Amino acid sequence: MNKQTPDSRRSGTILTAVRPEGDLTALERAGQIAKAFSLPLRIETIMDEETTKAVLAAAEDALRKAAGEILPDGVEASFGVRRLAPQFSDEGFGTAAMLLDTARVQDIAMVVLNKPTGKKSFGKTMVEKLLRLTRLPVLTVDGDSRFPYEGVLAGVDFGNCAAAVVDSALLWAPGANWSFVHAYDPVLRRVQADIARAEGLQLAEEEMSNLIERQAMLSVAQEGYVDRFSAHIEDGTPRDVIARHLEDETPDLLVLGGHGRSGFASAILGSCVSTFIERAACDVMIVRG
Structure with a gap:
């Protein structure tokens, strides 16, 4: 069996959803990622279900011009401009569901979206539903971040992500x-009372080291990567x-995991993800295991 290389594992299409008259930051970043890794790009616009054919056509022309x-x-x-399906009363949820329809028929590598603003905004609802x-x-993209990325911070909780x-x-x-960080919280890790804190920290350090080394063998092709990460x-x-x-x-x-451990810890980590999507002054990638 041929061993997969990092380039072969970065496969599929980059998917983004924007409106030609709106913020095009996500379109710009999606294009940069597609260019950097030689991947195709799918650009979608989901409009109100009452939108006429003429308006849809004009929107696609504007989208192609902006792109x-x-x-x-x-x-x-490639481009797709569609009406919101009538079964969706919530625009954010409906847009997320229709993007997933695209993902079911295309090999999607990543979804790139503008950073949501506001507690009940369309963008926030769409991101939450996608996750x-x-x-x-x-x-989710912050317009002030550099690309290619020069500094990456990843929160590691040792859960399923x-x-x-x-x-x-x-x-x-x-x-x-790369900077990998783990928050050692005995409540979240459910450390038993008879386990000393020092022992718990040592176990966490070993787990972090093993995890990074194992994934680096799959994800990093060049030599010298060890000199470029800290844990x-x-x-x-x-x-x-993380703050x-x-x-x-x-x-x-x-980079954060979309779901942590179960129960109380999962609720805290989920809230943490939502906070940083909105407030972090950088791009935020949410992944699941």
């Missing part, structure tokens, strides 16, 4: 410096620890 001005040369792009309904990586988080950080930012095990909640590193390191990309 022609924004996308790097050589990106293979619940798909295992595809979802990238941990390997996917490390893998995505390495795979989609192969030239970056941190720190006391505190995931929200506090400290965001402030100290100012990365271009934050």
Whole structure:
């Protein structure tokens, strides 16, 4: 059996959803990613169900014009402008569901969206629904982040998404410096009272080291990658620890798992993800195991 290379594992189509009259930051980033990894790009616009055929056609013309001005040369792009299906009363949920319809018939590598703003905004609803309904990586874009990514921060909780988080950080930012951080919280890790804190920290450090080494063998082709990553095990909640590193390191990309452990821990980690999607001053990629 042939061993997969990082390039062969970065396969599929980059999918983005924008409106030609709106914020096109996600379109620009999706084009940059498609160009960097020689992947095709699918650009979709989902409009109100009452939209006429003439308006749909005009929107597609505007979308193609915007893409022609924004996308790097050589990106293979396809377009889809559709009405919101009538069974969806919520526009954000409906758009997410229709994007997933595209993912079912195409090999999608990643979904790239604008960063949502506002607690009950259309964008926030769409991102939340996508994260619940798909295992595809979802990238929310901050216009001030550099690309290619030079600095990557990844939150690792050792739950069922941990390997996917490390893998995505390495795979989609192969030239970056990577910082992997784990928040050591005995409540979240359910450490028994008879296990000493020092022993728990040592186990966490070993788990982090083994995880990074294992995923690096799959995701990193070049030599010298060991010199470009750091691992941190720190006391505190995931929200506090990640926030400290965001402030100290100012990365271009934050990678988090979409779901943590079950029960109480999952609720905390889910809230943490939602917070950073909205507030982190960088691109945020959410992945699931």
